[in-house]
């Protein structure tokens with residue numbers, strides 16, 4: 043054994059080594075088995091595979107804690123046995139010398155992902171660039187025996203590790219429970235791998251991380267644990283079912299920083315340890331890898347209810363996979379079918395039996411890991427689940443990590459592209475946006491082609507609103523006589539424009555990304571007043587009638603279109619402000635809702651001109667009446683037609699004074715006239 047270790051050291055010394063953390067891509071691995079039987083018999087002679095007996099649950103002996111140093115972003119060096127091996131060297135000690143020599147000469151050795159050794163077959167190494175046959179000589183029992191002798195005891199999920207490292211060794215056994223195959227994965231702590239979702243982590247909400255095997259979930263939550271424990275001084279407890287997050291051995295790997303780690307004696311007891319963590323160790327954050335059973339999902343929900351931030355992973359590709367998984371459904375709130383009454387179904391325009399979310403989800407938000415450099419964020423998991431159950435497209439933010447985040451050699455280009463296309467293929471319903479931008483946003487699960495829908499010029503303009511009441515917008519359109527020109531819709535993929543309040547845009551800047559993805563103009567209303575709404579309607583229609591259709595060059599919609607009141611540039615006098623407020627109140631409280639004309643108080647001609655501008659911004663007509671010294675404006679509940687604005691005293695009718703609510707200017711008195719015939 044000593045000869046092998048020395049040889050491995052020599053081989054690696056001959057490489058041009060850099061101390062940086064390795065960046066490799068993933069390949070799939072078989073999922074963790076959950077066998078109820080935790081005792082796996084050791085293989086009998088005459089073909090024994092020697093395994094050192096390590097009772098992981100006995101009190102450790104007086105051996106001193108290993109000196110393992112971890113420098114974020116610079117990889118790990120463990121001073122195991124005083125030999126100063128780095129973790130890749132430790133890993134390579136698993137394979138027999140002849141294979142190690144071959145591997146050491148491979149130019150991608152520092153990006154090695156896995157070594158696969160199956161009895162009677164050629165050994166394979168998995169690299170980001172693909173699989174590579176290490177040696178033509180077939181794997182024999184001695185090779186397997188050698189590898190097994192280097193690792194700890196296999197637990198009931200057939201996994202083991204190497205002390206003081208993050209490597210994962212998984213066994214395949216024959217029917218007699220002898221080990222006949224090994225998948226040895228290189229584990230690494232990668233500093234910066236959680237930068238993509240730093241804001242979510244720091245936000246304190248519970249995060250569900252979803253991804254297929256090998257995509258980097260464990261690596262991500264390991265870094266999250268370190269980030270919260272070391273940078274935010276949080277009390278973090280990791281429930282480490284297969285010792286994958288904190289590594290093998292009783293002293294956790296330095297890659298988890300100051301986070302504490304609880305080992306799990308048996309995978310079937312994971313849920314118990316999760317609850318134990320909350321009850322005994324006063325955590326502020328619990329990190330848990332692979333939530334896979336109903337009991338674990340229930341334990342997760344208990345933890346979340348106790349106000350602890352939960353960061354957990356689950357196998358899947360999208361939120362939909364979790365919704366469809368009966369064991370994990372409760373993580374997203376659960377699903378129930380509801381039968382609606384005839385009237386309700388007609389009102390909602392849905393079938394009678396619909397699916398609804400049962401309760402609040404365990405997690406605040408969810409992150410779908412697409413690849414090591416891209417993820418999709420569902421900020422409001424609740425809303426995402428509701429949208430999916432209602433057959434709508436959930437809002438998803440697509441984030442790409444920039445290479446500066448990850449302090450290491452970069453992932454080979456080829457691998458990035460391949461992985462993206464694999465995932466795009468898997469989800470043939472989902473558009474994958476491969477923008478170069480650091481942060482882009484899409485609406486996920488869009489049916490292919492629907493995004494491309496363009497609108498016939500004669501059809502109404504379809505507007506998607508954010509924090510603007512549909513009823514308000516439609517009322518304004520109705521008053522303007524444009525109710526057939528505007529349609530408020532709730533599927534953004536089909537929209538022609540977005541109308542949002544500026545407060546909403548500030549709170550949720552990702553809306554801009556959604557708009558950009560769909561090439562939609564965003565009209566932003568500063569204040570939710572009817573005047574601004576009227577102006578917005580006019581501008582939306584104007585843009586539409588000028589021939590704008592989405593999917594045109596993005597240039598035209600790169601910036602928000604801000605709707606502001608046509609306020610005079612100079613500072614208005616108090617009297618002018620009073621006069622304009624009088625107009626606003628008259629229009630918004632009487633002319634529009636009541637359909638009645640209002641005669642305003644007499645004003646000087648300059649102020650009347652200002653009032654007239656404001657009336658026109660509401661698309662309403664007005665008449666000027668009275669003498670020159672006593673002129674006043676009458677606002678008509680008719681659509682603006684320049685000819686209507688004229689000076690006439692003859693049309694004044696009987697007046698009826700009323701008091702309007704005011705904002706600051708007490709008791710503005712306006713006069714009201716009955717509707718005049720055209």
Ligand SMILES: Nc1ncnc2c1ncn2[C@@H]1O[C@H](COP(=O)(O)OP(=O)(O)OP(=O)(O)O)[C@@H](O)[C@H]1O
Pocket residue numbers: 064065066067068069070071072154155227228229230232235253254255256257258259260261262414448453
């Ligand atoms: N950001 C990253 N950059 C480069 N390599 C990474 C990154 N994240 C993970 N890896 C590598 O990819 C491999 C798989 O990672 P990891 O074990 O975290 O995946 P996983 O999603 O947890 O897999 P599984 O579901 O099978 O447990 C490991 O070898 C790891 O070192």
